[in-house]
Amino acid sequence: MSLRDLKRARTRRALVDAATELFEQQGYDRTTVADIAAAAEIGTRTFFSYFASKEELLFPESDTRVRAVTDAIASRTPDEGPGEVLLRALGAVPQGGDDMVGPLAALRLRLIRTVPAVRGRALQIQLDAQQEIARRLAEAYPDRLDRVEAAALTGAFVGAVTGALQALLDGSDRPATPADLHAAVRAATDTALGPWRRHLDQEPSARP
Template sequence: MSLRDRKRARTRQTLVDAATELFERNGYDETTIADIAAAADIGTRTFFGYFASKEELLFPESDARVQAAIEAITSRGPDDGPAEVLLRALHKVGDDNDDLAGRLAALRLRLIRTVPVVRGRSLQIQLDAQREIAGHLAAAFPERLDEVSAAALTGAFVGAVTGALQVLLDDPERLGDPAAVQAAVRRATDVALTPWLRASAHAAEPRPPHGTA
């Protein structure tokens, strides 16, 4: 990263940290963009060079997760199936950051439950991500997936992650432990994708020559 990019990344993270602190202390609705900008020591106009809205601060890594899935699809091996590449993307994101665990994750899940505008933004991000990932999957595996099955697979994958996190929200100690979150999410996705993983294993099995038992 260039010096300029590093400075932007630091300012972006400062905004996320400031918003997290203010949302927790004062409440989401009571916190303004001007409050967040002031806490991060930047101007309100500068804020919009980093985030389009207040709720965007709660989803700073959403693009990174989608990009990880696309990269996993693009760099797939010859024996990889669609479920395997999604699981690889999940593991990569989990290894690179703790966006699914910790303070911001817990705050985000609470606000999704209680603040309609945050819930709406979450659903929009989820739908956009599913549509983009499913499109790449269908294009990468045309002999195994059509648009409907690609959408179903992606929906099962995303739904498993979301479901695991919602369960952990009722157990703050585990939600604050990145290792526990990753273990729960991986268990949920393994359960959800088992039929697809079995199908991939079956497709990879060598078939006997025609005419033999």
């Protein structure tokens, strides 16, 4: 990282931390962009060079996770099938940190359930991610996946990850750890992608 990139990363992190604290203290609707910018010690106009809205602060790593999956598809080996490459992508997807298992993750889940604007943004992010991953899969495996199959496989993958995270945050009386998340996501994706792997990861000529 250059010094400029490091400074931007720190400011971005300060904004996310400030928003998390303010949303908890005074509620999502009562917190303004100006409040968040002031808490992070930047100007309101500068805020918008980092995030398009206060909803975006709740999903700071969504682009990074999608990019990790599409990079894994692009770097596939000749012997990797579609299901295998998605499971390998999990190793490159950031799964630790506050965004996934800390206070921000728990706050985001609560706000998705109670604030229509946050729920709408979450659904849009998930839909955009599924469409992008499905498109890349269909392009990478034209002899194994049509558009419908690529969309269905991606839906199973994304749904398993989302469901595992929700269950983990809901079903424990102690804070989840990155190790907890890794185990839950791996178990969920193994279950969801198992039938797909058996069907799609064989050679096209061997498929019925």
